[in-house]
Amino acid sequence: MQTENFASLSLHDTCHALGIPADQIIEIVALGIVAPAGGSPDTWEFDLHMLSTARRAQRLQRDLHLDWEAVALVLDLLHERERLQQENALLHRQLQRLLGD
């Protein structure tokens, strides 16, 4: 089975995968929700992480009736929460190992 984890998608590919028009993706990029490589929309390259983040942004925008600025804030906070949860779980495990529980 052919697998890819370093795919590079153009703006057109990304629109196609998300089923949303280019101007919405341009807005998502303008707010820094995802940061594609390349200097202009014609040369943008999105990876699979960005695609997944953009999908998440799209779901939040639609389901929670948010504007894109709010989506950007929510995603930042969710990302921070996930990072802290992971770090907390790791430190917790390490503490238990050090205490010999």
Place this chain on the structure above:
Amino acid sequence: MDFKDYYSFLGVAPDADLKTIKTAYRRLARKYHPDVSTEKEAENQFKDVAEAYEVLSDEKKRAEYDQLRQYGSAGQRFEPPPGWQGSGTAGHSDFSDFFESIFGAGRRGGTSHGFQSSEDFTSSRGRDIEVEMPLFLEDTLSDEPRPLQYSMPHYGEQGRLPDIRKTLGVRLPPGVADGDRIRLKGQGGPGFGNGQPGDLYLHIRLVPHPLFDVTGHDLSLTVPVAPWEAALGARITLPTLTGKITLTIAPGSQNGQRLRIKGKGLRTRTGAGDLYAILRIEMPAGGTAEAKRLWQSLADTAGFNPRKHWEV
């Protein structure tokens, strides 16, 4: 199928106005949205809430639903009355059989988790599917294809069909890490008409290991050592993900000290991360009179005060 009480899903009265319904939806959507929520069963709860809102926020659908409510109530078996003609413009893909029996099949191109543009219903691309793939650390070292089972919604001309269950053998790209996304082209939902199938996206999650903790591609292992091993040095046998190795502990090693063993971490794209052994000095439980005598002799001769920086 069971009758669904949409008013109770949103926690509003049957005569609630649109504003109340909207507020209730927004509050519950924030609580249960699968991208935000940490609640159990959030996804199913959210689906119920979204479906209820889809119906109750639309004047026409709400009127049809209210009419049907006379025939059934929550928890009861429900069949639409003979000859029932729904408006058939649902346009949603993830709603329940109950919803579809009233409002008609949603075809595809949903507004929920399908991400489809609604450009062309006669021929359109299949849905992309996102699946979490838990992996044991050992799995990331293997080149063998890993079996993956997933199910995906399926739609025909008449609406939703039973989910398709698929099994694939997935060969993981080398160096796969926690949180990585992997795309399998064409393994998502089937296309509609002449449309291409969608893609399958795997979200890699590493399962916590009983011995090894993961940071990036590095591993750490807590190694219990006896006080005399730390004092005198020792050669000890360590487990790694790929087999046993011998580690030399220097004389005078400290509790919490980290020793790097190069290349014994997880695989990266081009090589491997490192393994860190973290020493934990462990006291023996109890002890004989002879052991006690030896400790006492050490205490008398070592001249060591670990708290001398406390001015007490």
